[in-house]
Amino acid sequence: MPDSPHSAVVSQLRAAGCVFAEDEADLLLAAAATPAELESLVERRAAGLPLEHLLGWAEFHGLRVAVRPGVFVPRRRTGFLVDVAVALAPPDPVVLDLCCGSGALAAAFAAAVRPRELHAADVEPAAVACARVNLPGAHVHEGDLYDALPPSLDGRVDVLMANVPYVPSDAVATMPPEARLHEPRVALDGGTDGLDLARRVAAGAPRRLAPGGTLLVESSERQAPLLGEIFTAAGLTPRIHDSGELGATVVIGTAPLT
Incomplete structure (x- = not known):
């Protein structure tokens, strides 16, 4: 039986060293409008791009804060x-x-x-x-x-x-x-x-x-x-x-x- 999209994404992220692969997979699946977009997001995340830059937002102090590429991600x-x-x-x-x-x-x-x-x-x-x-x-x-x-x-x-x-x-x-x-x-x-x-x-x-x-x-x-x-x-x-x-x-x- 083939892996579900979630399982496949988790496997790719784990192989790339993402510590919170399951949580990140949930977020990337929710952000992607098409399978092609999901593939692109996962590839870029596996290549090391910050998750927040891919999603366009970071969670900070209970808020979703817009974050763009090239901008510091709030810790x-x-x-x-x-x-x-x-x-x-x-x-x-x-x-x-x-x-x-x-x-x-x-x-x-x-x-x-x-x-x-x-x-x-x-x-x-x-x-x-x-x-x-x-x-x-x-x-x-x-x-x-x-x-x-x-x-x-x-x-x-x-x-x-x-x-x-x-x-x-x-x-x-x-x-x-x-x-x-x-x-x-x-x-x-x-x-x-x-x-x-x-x-x-x-x-x-x-x-x-x-x-x-x-x-x-x-x-x-x-x-x-x-x-x-x-x-x-x-x-x-x-x-x-x-x-x-x-x-x-x-x-x-x-x-x-x-």
Whole structure:
């Protein structure tokens, strides 16, 4: 008796090393309108293309977030940053998602807390286009970090989320092929110690944060103490939050009240 389409897809994905072959087979079968389209999707997935790029969306913090080829795929662990941001947010906040990628963090935050203003920014045109799909009605800016932002945001941001790249340059080559071959290098490479972008974000944050506003940056557990020192040098009061369940670390920097 010949294999069912599901069994055949699972076998192909398993042979290609896909750990969650059964779940991925379900998603690819649901996405394909024809047998030919299914064959193409399975072949590209087996060749190493990210599942999310093939489907056109990623699941993040309970949402389906549009993700296009060439755009960073939001990681499940980064949902912890959103949880911490929501817990710390004042009522009616002005929110900025810096290095926004697909805009997943901003979308998840806005689903939990309605912001007075929602801004997002990224240097990659493909990411900006994707974020504009995921953040209808928000202000999505293109440019290098704070250079992308209007001066009217200075001193007004209550919550600044920045999922900056934090992989050390020498470690990028050890990342899974899905990431290092199909996501933009600028979204992965954090420089020699992984904290180059975090330094720039911290240095510019006090000018943009409202009194008592909060900067939140994801890092590795090993990097967190140094990142806390970077926040202190920038004039922010640091705290470190960890989630053992998600394997996530978030460093928080709070601006002075006056």
